[in-house]
Each structure stands twice: as C-alpha cells, then as structure tokens.
Amino acid sequence: MADLFSSSDIPDPKGKAPRPLADRLRPQTLAEVIGQKQVLGPDAPLGVMLAAGALSSIIFWGPPGVGKTTIARLLADETDLHFIQISAIFSGVPELRKVFEAAKMRRQNGQGTLLFVDEIHRFNKAQQDSFLPHMEDGTILLVGATTENPSFELNAAVLSRAQVMVLTRLSPEDLEDLTLRAEDELGKPLPLTEAARHALYEMADGDGRTLLNLIEQVSAWTVKEPLDAEQLGKRLMRRAAKYDKSGDEHYNLISALHKSVRGSDPDAALYWFNRMLEGGEDPRYLARRLLRMAVEDIQLADPQAHTIALHAWETYERLGSPEGELALAQAVVYLALAPKSNAVYTAYKASREAARKTGSEPPPHHILNAPTKLMAEQGYGAGYAYDHDAEDGFSGQNYFPDSLPRTQFYKPVERGFERELSKRVSYFDKLREERKKSGKT
Structure with a gap:
C-alpha cells in the first residue's frame, strides 16, 4: 500500500494519477464486504453456494452503491473464473458475440468465465435470450445487476436459469463501519461532531459509494473545530432521494401511502405522501390515488370521504403548488382517520361474478x-x-x-x-x- 496516495491526492514522483477513496477501499475478499449479510452470510444463499462449490448464475437486484459490482468481481476471484464486465447501456449484439466467442475459447483451454452484466434490464428480449445457450452449456456463468424489479424487466427464461438475490441499502451501522474504514485509510478522523456524522449518513441515503465520495470531500477541508450538522449542511448538498416516477420506487411508495391510509395511520401516510412529493411526483397523480382510496377502502363507512378527496383534488387544480398540496395533505389525514369498509367492493365483485355466470x-x-x-x-x-x-x-x-x-x-x-x-x-x-x-x- 506504500504507493497509494494520501488524502491530499498529490501525485507521487512516478506520475501516477490519484486514486479515488472508493477505489482504494474496494474490498479484496468477500469477507471484507460491508453489509449484505442476508446474501453473504454462512447460511445465506451465496454463502451456501460457495461452501458447496456450486455457484450458479445470479441476478443481483438492489439500489446503487450497495456492492453489486464488487461482489461479482470477488465471486470470480473466489471461484477462479475469468472476470468479464460489460454494461447493457454501452453493449450491443456485436459486443456480446465477441464476449461469447472469447468465453468459448477460454473454456476449451480449461478456464471458466464469469460474465458480469451491469444494468442487465436494459437489454431487450432478443439480447437477453442470447445468453441462454451459453448459460446452459456452461460457457459463461452469468451475474447480472439491476436496480429494477427482475420480475418485470427480465425474461422468464433468464430468471428460470438464475437465482435472484436482493441487495439492500446500507444501514446506518454499515455506513458507520465504512466511515471508520475510510478514516483508517485516510489516517485521520473526519472533522465532524457526532451529530454531523449522522447527518452525513443521511445524506448518503444508504449508498456506500456516495458516502465515500462525501467523506473524500469532507476530509480535504481545513477547519479549526469539528463541524456540526448545520455547518455540514451548508457545505454539502443533500443527496437527492432515490425516486423514479416510473420505476420500483414509485410503486413501492404509493403502496406504502395507500396501506398507511388503509391502516388508519395519518402520520405514516403523511410521511409517504411527502416522500413522493419530495421525489418530484405529480400531485395530480396523488390526488387521483387519494380518490381511489376513498372509493376502495372507505366507501359507505364514511360517504363524506369521497367528497373530501374530490374537493381536495379540485382545490389543488385551482390553487396549484405549493398551497394546493396542503389540501391534499388534509385529505390524507381525513382518509386515514375515516372508518374503513370494503363491503361494497366485496358485494360488487360477488354480484358481478353472479351476473357473469347467469348472464x-x-x-x-x-x-x-x-x-x-x-x-x-x-x-x-x-x-x-x-x-x-x-x-x-x-x-x-x-x-x-x-x-x-x-x-x-x-x-x-x-x-x-x-x-x-x-x-x-x-x-x-x-x-x-x-x-x-x-x-x-
């Protein structure tokens, strides 16, 4: 490690370029990976596979910055497979053909290939199908990474030949471990109070790579006294919440909002409502969903709920943001506290089924x-x-x-x-x- 640069990142006499902190702290073994015990633990799926010496194709599903690429690379090291990495964003059919041909040659020489495909969900159906024969005959061991739900984005044929493993956001404890490791590498503690350290973890939002980038910025500052959370907030921009208005986060958060309302919890409902607004969700979409909640989960237990939701929507259309969003928030609270019933919904389904059978x-x-x-x-x-x-x-x-x-x-x-x-x-x-x-x- 003597040839690595200190936190000042001043090039050494040999003229090597500075290495980012995230690269310098990249784990060298699976045991050094922080977090993901649900996948890497001795009794977890990947741990069991490695112990048995029977690694199969895998799809890693999880948010950015949780170790998908690192784990794939270390798997190749642990199993003596040649590691090849491609991105579905920049690769097409010609590149895939070259990869498969090289893997065939390598196999003939007694060397297996672990093909890591980042953003695998971006490949179309035909491109995904091209992996199948090479997975089946052992030419490649496929390890794909995706931030999108594989059930919706990957072919059933690919999924049937691979095991989906879910990687989760790093916990505050994981982020603390990563920070201690970074401080050890930097040779000095971060100039932050305890409250500021926790604020830093909130800014990282479970993303280890983001945390290391933030730490690298903070470590370069010259300050007389440790910074508190407010001072840190002035110097660093908070990471934008992970939210894709057409992806998993959209459906996960609206599900959380709907179920919080159905569960009569106005505080949780307001939290998820504002999480969606902060993520850039269209308030009109939320207004429509609130009306659906009144119709689906409250019904005639409180006929006024329907009117409240409809009027909140109309108020938003007339006032716009941000005042109109307050009307929607009022509707969220009212619907959450309203008595719940799905009796009409149940009756509707049963009577429609009877009408279908005796039409x-x-x-x-x-x-x-x-x-x-x-x-x-x-x-x-x-x-x-x-x-x-x-x-x-x-x-x-x-x-x-x-x-x-x-x-x-x-x-x-x-x-x-x-x-x-x-x-x-x-x-x-x-x-x-x-x-x-x-x-x-």
Missing part, C-alpha cells in the same frame, strides 16, 4: 314494462306491486331472476355510517320476511 337469465315478468298489448298478454308487468302504495313503502317483491335464489351480496360492516346502513338492511330483511309469511309477495 342470460331474464328479469321476472312482474317487473317488466308492458308498452304493447302483446307484451301484456305475455304477462309482462302482471302482479307488479307499486312500492309507494305498499305498507311502509315496501312491497317485498322478488327482483332477482326467477331461477336465481335471493342472494345477499352487500354485507355492511359495523363501522361508521355503515352501522346505519346495516340497520336498514336488517329492517328490510325483516319486512321482506313478514310479507312472505303473510302471502303479500
């Missing part, structure tokens, strides 16, 4: 209109009881097809306004039974 059954004749003499002769409208003329304004007649038994699809819950609806359902059921017994239906 040719005609209505009973007594509720059909008879605008012509022929229709009247056929019994249309015969025996119809006009409810307004009936006792209690309720005739109790059957409105289902004659061949279909009466079925209760709607079963209101004992929450919110649906308590009152439940009483009405019971009331009409009782009247219906009385009419039936008296022979008036």
Whole structure:
C-alpha cells in the first residue's frame, strides 16, 4: 500500500494519477464486504453456494452503491473464473458475440468465465435470450445487476436459469463501519461532531459509494473545530432521494401511502405522501390515488370521504403548488382517520361474478314494462306491486331472476355510517320476511 496516495491526492514522483477513496477501499475478499449479510452470510444463499462449490448464475437486484459490482468481481476471484464486465447501456449484439466467442475459447483451454452484466434490464428480449445457450452449456456463468424489479424487466427464461438475490441499502451501522474504514485509510478522523456524522449518513441515503465520495470531500477541508450538522449542511448538498416516477420506487411508495391510509395511520401516510412529493411526483397523480382510496377502502363507512378527496383534488387544480398540496395533505389525514369498509367492493365483485355466470337469465315478468298489448298478454308487468302504495313503502317483491335464489351480496360492516346502513338492511330483511309469511309477495 506504500504507493497509494494520501488524502491530499498529490501525485507521487512516478506520475501516477490519484486514486479515488472508493477505489482504494474496494474490498479484496468477500469477507471484507460491508453489509449484505442476508446474501453473504454462512447460511445465506451465496454463502451456501460457495461452501458447496456450486455457484450458479445470479441476478443481483438492489439500489446503487450497495456492492453489486464488487461482489461479482470477488465471486470470480473466489471461484477462479475469468472476470468479464460489460454494461447493457454501452453493449450491443456485436459486443456480446465477441464476449461469447472469447468465453468459448477460454473454456476449451480449461478456464471458466464469469460474465458480469451491469444494468442487465436494459437489454431487450432478443439480447437477453442470447445468453441462454451459453448459460446452459456452461460457457459463461452469468451475474447480472439491476436496480429494477427482475420480475418485470427480465425474461422468464433468464430468471428460470438464475437465482435472484436482493441487495439492500446500507444501514446506518454499515455506513458507520465504512466511515471508520475510510478514516483508517485516510489516517485521520473526519472533522465532524457526532451529530454531523449522522447527518452525513443521511445524506448518503444508504449508498456506500456516495458516502465515500462525501467523506473524500469532507476530509480535504481545513477547519479549526469539528463541524456540526448545520455547518455540514451548508457545505454539502443533500443527496437527492432515490425516486423514479416510473420505476420500483414509485410503486413501492404509493403502496406504502395507500396501506398507511388503509391502516388508519395519518402520520405514516403523511410521511409517504411527502416522500413522493419530495421525489418530484405529480400531485395530480396523488390526488387521483387519494380518490381511489376513498372509493376502495372507505366507501359507505364514511360517504363524506369521497367528497373530501374530490374537493381536495379540485382545490389543488385551482390553487396549484405549493398551497394546493396542503389540501391534499388534509385529505390524507381525513382518509386515514375515516372508518374503513370494503363491503361494497366485496358485494360488487360477488354480484358481478353472479351476473357473469347467469348472464342470460331474464328479469321476472312482474317487473317488466308492458308498452304493447302483446307484451301484456305475455304477462309482462302482471302482479307488479307499486312500492309507494305498499305498507311502509315496501312491497317485498322478488327482483332477482326467477331461477336465481335471493342472494345477499352487500354485507355492511359495523363501522361508521355503515352501522346505519346495516340497520336498514336488517329492517328490510325483516319486512321482506313478514310479507312472505303473510302471502303479500
């Protein structure tokens, strides 16, 4: 390590270029990798594979800066495979052909190849299919890396031949370990208070590579006293939250918001709502989803929820940002605290399924209109009881097809306004039974 540069990055007499801190701290063995114990531990998938000496093709799925490339490179070292790295962004069919031909030659000479494909999800279907024969005959051991959900972005054929391993954001403890390792390499502690160190970890947002870049900047500063969190914030820009409005983070965060509202937690709901806004989400999308929550999860337990969500959307359209976003936040809180029910949704699905199965059954004749003499002769409208003329304004007649038994699809819950609806359902059921017994239906 004597030929490496200090934190001042002043070139040595040999004229070598300075090496970034992230490169200098790159692990040399899998045991040196910080974090990812769920993959690398002795009883974890990769640990078990290596112990058994039976490494299969792998897809690493995780956010940037968590070690996907490093682990792939170290896997090649651990298994004596020739390491080849390509990026799906810059490689096409010609490059892939060259890689496969070289791997075949290498295999004939007794050397296996670990092909690491960064951003593998960017390859189209045909390009992904080109890996299959070479994976099957052992020409290559494929290790792909992706930040996108493999279930949606990778071919089923590739997934069936590889094991997906999920790499996670580095925890605060992992980031602290990485910082201590960096300080040891730099030969001095960072000029930060304890609170500022934690602020630095927040800025890194679970990304080890980002943290090392920030540490490299901080270590170069000349300060008289350790900086506090506020001073650090003035000198460094906070890393933008990882959020792709069309990718996994979009769907993960809207799921978190929706489930927080459904779970009646206004604080968590506000947190996810603002996470999406901070990530640049269109407030109109959030307004539409809030209306969906009212319709899907609250329904008639609080009919006002629908109106609140709709008015919040309309208010945003009239006020715009940032004032209009407050109206949406009010709707978030109201919906989270509203009584919940999916009784109408359940009834809708059940009744639609019944309608699908019995779609040719005609209505009973007594509720059909008879605008012509022929229709009247056929019994249309015969025996119809006009409810307004009936006792209690309720005739109790059957409105289902004659061949279909009466079925209760709607079963209101004992929450919110649906308590009152439940009483009405019971009331009409009782009247219906009385009419039936008296022979008036």
